[in-house]
Amino acid sequence: MALLRFAVGRLKGHNESPMMEIKFHNTLTGKTEPFVPLHPAEVRAYTCGPTVHDFAHVGNFRTFVFQDILRRYLKSKGFRVVQVMNLTDVDDRIIQKAAAAGVSIREYTDKYIQAYLEDRHTLSLEPPEFVARATEHIDDMVKLIQRLTEKGFTYTSDGSIYFRISKFPAYGKLSKIDVSGIKAGARVDMDRYDKDNVRDFALWKAPKPGEHFWETPIGPGRPGWHIECSAMAMKYLGDTIDIHSGGVDLAFPHHENEIAQSEAATGKPFARYWLHAEHLLVDHEKMSKSVGNIATLRELFAEGHKPSSVRYLLASVPYRRQLNFTPDSLQSAANAVDRLRNFVSRLKSEKFPPGQSPKLSSRAGKAREDFDRGLADDLNTAVAVAAIFDLVRDVNTMIDGGEFRNGDVAPVLAALEAFDGIFAVLSDDDAEKLQAVGLTQAAPAPQDAEIEALVAERQAARKRKDFTTSDRIRDQLAQRGIIIEDTRDGGVRWKRK
Ligand code: AMP
Ligand code: ZN
Numbered sequence: 196m197a198l199l200r201f202a203v204g205r206l207k208g209h210n211e212s213p214m215m216e217i218k219f220h221n222t223l224t225g226k227t228e229p230f231v232p233l234h235p236a237e238v239r240a241y242t243c244g245p246t247v248h249d250f251a252h253v254g255n256f257r258t259f260v261f262q263d264i265l266r267r268y269l270k271s272k273g274f275r276v277v278q279v280m281n282l283t284d285v286d287d288r289i290i291q292k293a294a295a296a297g298v299s300i301r302e303y304t305d306k307y308i309q310a311y312l313e314d315r316h317t318l319s320l321e322p323p324e325f326v327a328r329a330t331e332h333i334d335d336m337v338k339l340i341q342r343l344t345e346k347g348f349t350y351t352s353d354g355s356i357y358f359r360i361s362k363f364p365a366y367g368k369l370s371k372i373d374v375s376g377i378k379a380g381a382r383v384d385m386d387r388y389d390k391d392n393v394r395d396f397a398l399w400k401a402p403k404p405g406e407h408f409w410e411t412p413i414g415p416g417r418p419g420w421h422i423e424c425s426a427m428a429m430k431y432l433g434d435t436i437d438i439h440s441g442g443v444d445l446a447f448p449h450h451e452n453e454i455a456q457s458e459a460a461t462g463k464p465f466a467r468y469w470l471h472a473e474h475l476l477v478d479h480e481k482m483s484k485s486v487g488n489i490a491t492l493r494e495l496f497a498e499g500h501k502p503s504s505v506r507y508l509l510a511s512v513p514y515r516r517q518l519n520f521t522p523d524s525l526q527s528a529a530n531a532v533d534r535l536r537n538f539v540s541r542l543k544s545e546k547f548p549p550g551q552s553p554k555l556s557s558r559a560g561k562a563r564e565d566f567d568r569g570l571a572d573d574l575n576t577a578v579a580v581a582a583i584f585d586l587v588r589d590v591n592t593m594i595d596g597g598e599f600r601n602g603d604v605a606p607v608l609a610a611l612e613a614f615d616g617i618f619a620v621l622s623d624d625d626a627e628k629l630q631a632v633g634l635t636q637a638a639p640a641p642q643d644a645e646i647e648a649l650v651a652e653r654q655a656a657r658k659r660k661d662f663t664t665s666d667r668i669r670d671q672l673a674q675r676g677i678i679i680e681d682t683r684d685g686g687v688r689w690k691r692k
Contacts, residue, residue, distance in 0.1 A: 217272065219438075220515060220573045222446055222469040223369055227573050230468060232437045238274045240266065241428040241466065242323060243441035243449070246283040246420075247307040248292055251314060252489035253505065253520065254482030257475035258442040260506060261514040261574075263320040265440065265470065267617045268570050278323035279431045282308055284330050286386045286420045290406055300330065300407050313632045314492050317502045319619040325431050329423040336418045336426040337411045340398050342460045344413075354401030354414055357382050360393075363455045367393075369469060370447035386420035388448060396452055398422050421452035425465070429457060439466035443473055444481070472514040479519060495525070496634050501625040504529040510618050511580045515573065530645070531584075532620050533671070537652070537664055538587050539611055539621060542604050544663035545594070551602035552593065559606035562586035563613060570617065583614045595659070641675050650679065650689055 217230040232238045242262045245251045251259070262278075269276050283289075284304040293303035308328075315322070329336075340356055343349050348362050360366045360374065367374045374393055383394040397419040402408035408415045428436055434457070441450065450469065457465035474481045477488040495505060508528035512518045562582050569578025590607055593599040615621040629635060641649075649668050656665035669679055676692040 217571050218573050219468055219470055221467075222471050223466075225371075232274065233435060233467065236274055238269050238276045238438060239432040239436045240269075240276060240278045240438040240440070241424070241432060241436050242278055242280040243424060243439075243445055244280040244282050244326070245307075245311055246286055246288065247304045247311060248286070248288045249307060249484065250491040250493065251311050252482060252484070252491050253495065253509070254475040254489065255442075256314070256318060256492065256505070257509050257518060258440075258472040259315065259320060260318065260509040261472040262440055263318075264510055264514070264574060264576065264617060265438070266321060266323075267619070268574060271613070271616050276324075277432065279325040279327060279428060280323040281424055281427050282311075282326060282328045283420060283423065284308065284328050285407075285417055290417075293407075294405070310493075317492065317496075317628045317632055318506045319502070327427045327431070329418065329427070332423065332427050332430065333409050333411065333418065335430050336422045337399075337413055339422060339426045339429075339456065339460055340413055343398070343456065346459060348459045349398060350395075352382065354416065355384070355397050356399040356413060357395040358398050358452070358455060358459075359395055360455060363459050365458065366455050367451065369454055370451050372447055372451065390447055393448075396421065396448065398456070421449055422456060424449070425453045425456040425460075428453070428465075429461070434461040434463045434465070436466050438468045438470060440470040440472070443471040446471055470514075473517045475509075476517055476519045482520065490520075493634065496629055500525050501529060501532075502628050503532045503620040503625050507532050507618065507620045510620075511576050513573070513575050513577050516577075526645075530648075531580075535583070535587065535611070536621060536623055537667065538591070539608070540667055541594070541656070541661055541664050542590075542608060545659070545661050547594070547599050547601040547604065548597075549602070550600040552598050552600050555590075555593065555599070555603040556606055558589055559586065559603075559610050562610050566610070566614060576618075579614070579617070583610065586610055641672075641677065646672065646677055646689060650687055653679070654687060 218227050219230045220227045245255055245259075262280075266276050266278055282304075285300055289300060289304060293300045296303055312326075340349065343358065344356070348359055349356050350359055351357075360377070361379050370390075372390060372393055377393050381394045382397070383392050384397050384400065388394075399413055399416050399418060399422070401414070401416050406417075408417055428439070439450065439453075446469070454465050476482060480486055480488060482489055492502075492505065496502070504525050505528070508520075508524055509518070511528070511531070518524075562585065565582035565585075566579045569575040569582060572578070586607065590599065590603075593603075611621065626635075649672055653665045653668040656662070656668065672679060672689070678690055678692055680688045680690075682688060
C-alpha cells in the first residue's frame with residue numbers, strides 16, 4: 196500500500212512540473228484542473244457514442260473527433276488508455292423507426308452501426324478498446340436496476356420502473372440544475388427531455404402494445420437510455436472512472452442521470468472528470484436532425500470535400516469553443532492540410548547542403564514545446580496548430596534563404612510527426628479511404644483565387660528546382676480539372692478542362 200501511494204505520488208509530482216501538467220476543464224467542478232488518473236499511468240475513459248437511428252452527422256463527429264484527440268493525446272503522454280464507447284441501439288426513436296420500417300431493432304440498427312464504424316475509419320478515429328451495444332447488455336442493466344431497488348431508489352408505476360431523484364440529494368451537481376421546486380413523484384418517460392422537465396426518470400419501460408420488449412426478472416420491457424451508459428461504463432471500467440465525455444447537450448439530463456444511477460448503486464464517485472464538447476453550429480444554430488440543418492459525412496464527401504479537411508476543421512477548433520460550420524471553413528481546412536503535406540514533401544524531396552544550422556534545433560524544440568503546452572492546456576488545439584504553422588513558415592524562410600541544412604530535416608519532421616500523432620491528417624490517403632467505403636469523389640471546382648495561389652506555389656517550387664513539389668501541385672490541379680501550361684518566357688497559363 197505504501198509502495199502504491201509512493202508510486203502515485205511520484206506520478207503526480209511528475210505531472211506537476213510546469214511543462215508536463217495536463218489540465219482539463221471539468222464540468223463537475225466548473226474548473227480547469229490538473230488531470231491525475233486514479234491508477235498510475237492508466238486512463239479509464241467512457242465515451243457516449245451515437246444513437247444509431249440514422250447516419251451520424253458532422254455535428255456528432257465534432258464530439259467524436261474531440262474524443263479521439265483526447266485519446267491520442269493521453270496516449271502520446273504515455274498513458275495506457277482504456278476507452279469504452281457505447282452504441283445506443285435501443286431508444287424511443289429507434290423503436291419507432293424500426294416499427295415504421297417493418298424490421299427488427301437489430302436489423303434496423305445494424306445498417307447504421309456499419310455506416311458509423313466506416314465513417315469513423317474515414318475520419319481516422321482510433322477504435323476504442325471496447326465498443327458496446329446496449330442491446331447486448333440488458334442483463335447488466337437489469338442487475339443495476341435491481342441493486343437500485345434493493346437500496347430503495349426506485350418505484351414502479353404501470354410496469355415501468357423510475358428513479359426517485361428526491362432520494363439522491365446530490366442530483367443536479369453536474370449540470371447545476373435547480374431541483375428545489377420539483378414535485379415528488381412527478382415522472383418523465385421520454386429518453387430525451389429538457390431542463391424544464393426535472394423529474395423522476397424511467398430506468399425500465401413497460402412495453403407498449405406491439406413494441407419490442409425483453410422478458411427479464413424485473414418484468415417485460417426495455418431499458419431507458421440513461422441506464423445503459425451507467426451499466427456498461429461500470430462493467431468494463433469499474434465503479435469509478437477517470438474521464439466521461441460527450442457533447443454539451445448530454446450534461447443534462449443524460450449525464451446527471453448516469454451519476455445518480457451509478458453513485459446511488461455503489462456509494463462511490465462515478466466519473467472524476469467530465470469533459471463536454473461545445474456544439475457545431477450552422478448559421479449559429481446547433482446542427483441537429485430536429486432543426487433539419489444536418490450534413491452527413493457522406494454528403495460532404497459527395498460534394499467533393501475530403502475526409503482530412505473535415506477532420507482538420509473539427510480538430511483544430513478547441514473543443515470547448517462553438518464552431519460555426521460553413522463551406523468556406525472546410526475549404527480553409529483543406530488548404531491548411533495541403534500546405535502541411537506540401538511542406539513535408541518539400542522537406543523529404545529537396546536536397547539541402549550538409550550540416551546543421553545552429554538556430555534550427557532550438558526553433559524545432561520551441562515548436563514542440565508550444566505544441567505541447569497548447570494541448571496540455573485543456574486540449575487547446577488552436578495553439579498547437581499555430582505552433583506547427585509558425586515552424587513551417589520559419590523553416591520555409593530558412594530554406595529560401597539558404598540557411599537550412601540536411602541535418603535539420605529530422606527534427607522538423609519529428610515535430611510534424613508529433614503533430615500528426617494527434618491530428619492525423621498528413622497521409623495523403625483521402626481517396627483510398629473513400630474508396631474503402633465505396634465512395635469515389637468528384638472534387639469541387641476550385642475558385643480562381645485558389646488556383647492562382649497554387650500556381651504561384653508551383654512556380655516558386657520550380658524556381659528553387661523542387662520538382663517533386665511542383666509536379667505534385669500540377670497533379671493536384673489536374674485532378675480538379677485545371678490544366679497548367681508553361682510558356683516559353685518562363686511564365687505560366689492555366690485553364691479549366
Ligand atoms: P446522439 O447520437 O444524439 O446520442 O449524439 C452523439 C454525440 O453527438 C453526443 O455526444 C452528442 O452530444 C453529440 N452531438 C450532437 N449534436 C452535436 C452538435 N451539433 N455538435 C457537437 N456535438 C453534437
Ligand atoms: Zn451515454
